[in-house]
Amino acid sequence: xxxxxxxxxxxxxxxxxxxxxxxxxxxxxxxxxxxxxxxxxxxxxxxxxxxxxxxxxxxxxxxxxxxxxxxxxxxxxxxxxxxxxxxxxxxxxxxxxxxxxxxxxxxxxxxxxxxxxxxxxxxxxxxxxxxxxxxxxxxxxxxxxxxxxxxxxxxxxxxxxxxxxxxxxxxxxxxxxxxxxxxxxxxxxxxxxxxxxxxxxxxxxxxxxxxxxxxxxxxxxxxxxxxxxxxxxxxxxxxxxxxxxxxxxxxxxxxxxxxxxxxxxxxxxxxxxxxxxxxxxxxxxxxxxxxxxxxxxxxxx
Amino acid sequence: xxxxxxxxxxxxxxxxxxxxxxxxxxxxxxxxxxxxxxxxxxxxxxxxxxxxxxxxxxxxxxxxxxxxxxxxxxxxxxxxxxxxxxxxxxxxxxxxxxxxxxxxxxxxxxxxxxxxxxxxxxxxxxxxxxxxxxxxxxxxxxxxxxxxxxxxxxxxxxxxxxxxxxxxxxxxxxxxxxxxxxxxxxxxxxxxxxxxxxxxxxxxxxxxxxxxxxxxxxxxxxxxxxxxxxxxxxxxxxxxxxxxxxxxxxxxxxxxxxxxxxxxxxxxxxxxxxxxxxxxxxxxxxxxxxxxxxxxxxxxx
Numbered sequence: 001x002x003x004x005x006x007x008x009x010x011x012x013x014x015x016x017x018x019x020x021x022x023x024x025x026x027x028x029x030x031x032x033x034x035x036x037x038x039x040x041x042x043x044x045x046x047x048x049x050x051x052x053x054x055x056x057x058x059x060x061x062x063x064x065x066x067x068x069x070x071x072x073x074x075x076x077x078x079x080x081x082x083x084x085x086x087x088x089x090x091x092x093x094x095x096x097x098x099x100x101x102x103x104x105x106x107x108x109x110x111x112x113x114x115x116x117x118x119x120x121x122x123x124x125x126x127x128x129x130x131x132x133x134x135x136x137x138x139x140x141x142x143x144x145x146x147x148x149x150x151x152x153x154x155x156x157x158x159x160x161x162x163x164x165x166x167x168x169x170x171x172x173x174x175x176x177x178x179x180x181x182x183x184x185x186x187x188x189x190x191x192x193x194x195x196x197x198x199x200x201x202x203x204x205x206x207x208x209x210x211x212x213x214x215x216x217x218x219x220x221x222x223x224x225x226x227x228x229x230x231x232x233x234x235x236x237x238x239x240x241x242x243x244x245x246x247x248x249x250x251x252x253x254x255x256x257x258x259x260x261x262x263x264x265x266x267x268x269x270x271x272x273x274x275x276x277x278x279x280x281x282x283x284x285x286x287x288x289x290x291x292x293x294x295x296x297x298x299x300x301x
Numbered sequence: 302x303x304x305x306x307x308x309x310x311x312x313x314x315x316x317x318x319x320x321x322x323x324x325x326x327x328x329x330x331x332x333x334x335x336x337x338x339x340x341x342x343x344x345x346x347x348x349x350x351x352x353x354x355x356x357x358x359x360x361x362x363x364x365x366x367x368x369x370x371x372x373x374x375x376x377x378x379x380x381x382x383x384x385x386x387x388x389x390x391x392x393x394x395x396x397x398x399x400x401x402x403x404x405x406x407x408x409x410x411x412x413x414x415x416x417x418x419x420x421x422x423x424x425x426x427x428x429x430x431x432x433x434x435x436x437x438x439x440x441x442x443x444x445x446x447x448x449x450x451x452x453x454x455x456x457x458x459x460x461x462x463x464x465x466x467x468x469x470x471x472x473x474x475x476x477x478x479x480x481x482x483x484x485x486x487x488x489x490x491x492x493x494x495x496x497x498x499x500x501x502x503x504x505x506x507x508x509x510x511x512x513x514x515x516x517x518x519x520x521x522x523x524x525x526x527x528x529x530x531x532x533x534x535x536x537x538x539x540x541x542x543x544x545x546x547x548x549x550x551x552x553x554x555x556x557x558x559x560x561x562x563x564x565x566x567x568x569x570x571x572x573x574x575x576x577x578x579x580x581x582x583x584x585x586x587x588x589x590x591x592x593x594x595x596x597x598x599x600x601x602x
Contacts, residue, residue: 013402020398024391024557031517040517042355044390050347051395054340061387061396068383072373082369086362089345090325094352095362097321101314216332216341256325 021048070208078170080114084209087111087255088218096239104147106295110240110257113227115168116160120180126277128194129181135164135196137285138266139276142192144185144230144292151189152294155232158182159195161225166201185232194279197266197286198224200249213254223249223258228292235294242290264288322349368509375508379471381415385510388412388556389519397540405448407596411542411558414528416469417461421481427578429495430482436465436497438586439567440577443493445486445531445593452490453595456533459483460496462526467502486533495580498567498587499525501550514555524550524559529593536595543591565589 024044031037050056071081086092092111100109123129130137144155160180162168169178185191202220204210213220225241243250243263250258266286275281325345332338351357372382387393393412401410424430431438445456461481463469470479486492503521505511514521526542544551544564551559567587576582 010402013398017395017398020391020395020557024395027391027519027553027555027557028517031519033516036517039355039357039361040513042351046347046351046354047390047392048395050343051392051399053347054343055399056340056396058396058400060340061393065381065383065387068369069373069376069381072370072376072383075370075373080366080370082366082373086366089348090321090328091348091352092362094318094321094325094349095357095359097314097318098352098356099359101311212341215334216329216337218328218332252328254328256321256328 017048017052021045021052024048067208067212074207078173079204079207081207081209083114084203084207085212087113088203088209088213090256093256104295105293106147106236107238107240107293108259108261109238110259110262111255112229112239113255115162115170116158116227116229117170117177117180120158120160120182121177123181123183123193125183125186126192126194127181127183129159129161129179130194130196131178131181132176133163133169133179133196135179135199136283137279137281138195138197138226139285139287140193140195140226140290141190141276141288142290142292143189144191144232144294145189146235146294146296151185151187152232152235153185153187153189155185155189155191155230155235155292155294156182157185157191157292158227158229158231159193160227161195161198162201164196164199166199192276195226198226198244200224200247203254218254219249219252220254221249221252222255223247223253225257228290230292230294232294234297236297238292238294242288264290318349318353322346322353325349368513371509379474380505380508382508382510384415385504385508386513388414389504389510389514391557394557405596406594407448407537408539408541408594409560409562410540411560411563412556413540414556416463416471417459417528417530418471418478418481421459421461421483422478424482424484424494426484426487427493427495428482428484430460430462430480431495431497432479432482433477434464434470434480434497436480436500437584438580438582439496439498439527440586440588441494441496441527441591442491442577442589443591443593444490445492445533445595446490447536447595447597452486452488453533453536454486454488454490456486456490456492456531456536456593456595457483458486458492458593459528459530459532460494461528462496462499463502465497465500467500493577496527499527499545501525501548504555519555520550520553521555522550522553523556524548524554526558529591531593531595533595535598537598539593539595543589565591 025041028037028040075081096109144152169176200221205220224244224247228240230238244266245263266288268284268286271283326342329338329341376382397410445453470477501522506521525545525548529541531539545567546564567589569585569587572584
């Protein structure tokens with residue numbers, strides 16, 4: 001029994017709705033850009049299928065218009081509510097998944113997020129990206145290689161993360177640059193650096209998307225993570241995160257970015273444990289390994 | 302052969318995409334409002350089906366975010382780009398169709414549009430709604446009855462329309478009130494008034510929706526029409542238009558509001574033809590009949 005039949009839609013009514021949907025699709029028939037035509041006609045098809053399936057009321061239609069209007073009002077150069085909406089509906093991650101068909105052993109991609117900034121400081125191998133950001137020190141090391149297993153020297157590795165209070169540098173609005181940097185893999189494809197142990201944080205909740213999460217009983221929290229973007233000649237650029245094994249939020253990351261293959265062991269070392277590079281650390285620190293495998297640039301999903 | 306198979310999506314990739322869509326749907330499982338849960342889960346299902354069918358690229362995703370951002374930026378108290386988007390994608394008319402399942406001989410509904418204003422002036426039977434708006438005079442008359450054929454006395458009939466330059470009074474921004482009024486049906490259910498002959502006009506085109514219409518080769522024009530909203534105790538409120546038979550735009554109304562049953566004969570009378578009420582008109586005028594049949598208020602689609 002379909003939804004329609006349970007709600008007593010007559011065949012005449014159903015035909016009327018189908019005719020309308022077909023007429024809207026046909027309005028794009030003379031679009032000269034074949035890809036744009038495909039996108040618009042598919043959008044109309046799925047949009048009308050949604051409206052008809054749920055039997056959207058006129059009050060609900062008004063609420064949807066108000067939601068979009070509120071999202072537009074809160075969006076500015078530093079706040080992007082439409083991206084947050086796409087993220088929380090899983091549309092961002094689905095787009096990533098569609099465009100990053102995993103082949104062989106290449107590392108999986110995940111969402112880019114809104115906190116990347118161009119022009120991060122460069123650090124030497126073994127350097128520290130924190131630049132004063134608060135948090136437990138974390139030693140990150142690994143290799144960059146191709147799917148053939150050969151090391152990739154000179155790969156540009158961009159990393160960024162929130163501090164232990166759950167904020168990225170740009171969220172403070174005071175111009176600080178912290179917990180972000182770039183470095184390069186060595187001749188043998190290896191890399192290593194100090195960062196801070198990732199901690200969970202909520203997405204911005206003071207707009208309509210936050211209200212939607214609250215109204216639907218969803219958590220606004222993101223699972224703890226550290227962002228990577230890795231570029232090398234001849235390789236497909238990789239945008240990904242690593243997540244912390246054991247984090248209670250792995251199963252409920254509010255932007256659906258978690259991939260099993262990206263969950264890593266962050267091993268906690270007690271205070272006084274010698275570090276890999278002889279650095280003296282007050283208190284505990286963690287250590288994680290992340291071996292990165294880049295797909296060749298000509299492989300697309 | 303499905304779209305997926307033509308583009309070489311592996312079963313593993315397809316399973317990965319399906320798993321993600323299912324995970325996003327499941328994130329709404331604990332929503333306590335059953336209708337909100339139904340709406341969000343259906344939205345996610347159709348949104349992800351769209352993304353997967355068209356294999357949305359990351360560049361196209363960015364373009365969609367920019368489109369919504371631009372729509373938000375241009376929307377204010379007097380301009381509603383999200384309603385215009387809904388209108389031009391046929392979503393507004395589909396919502397009207399879903400909620401106004403036609404029963405028996407009740408008059409069909411169509412889109413409300415953005416130009417209704419509360420508090421219009423009242424006129425007596427046979428009065429003139431134009432209040433100085435430019436246009437060819439038009440005599441409109443008819444009856445209001447129930448689906449049983451009995452006349453409906455005292456129905457409140459609200460009417461509004463654009464002037465011959467294609468603008469509603471509110472678009473001038475000078476506070477004028479013109480080409481809008483309300484009146485009541487008489488004891489025998491009849492009504493009559495003077496308005497102006499409807500002419501075609503474009504929807505606002507200086508925003509992202511206008512760019513979408515242009516990029517896809519669609520016309521921004523609305524077919525000529527006169528708005529009605531009719532309310533009476535015990536009857537379902539009717540929001541509709543009447544359209545002008547012979548209008549070249551009937552087949553391409555950009556908000557898909559035209560219904561065959563709403564196309565009426567506006568008969569043009571040469572200069573000097575006596576009017577039904579003895580009014581002296583300079584030049585030609587038109588005459589149209591619109592018999593309105595209201596559904597009982599307990600009938601829903």
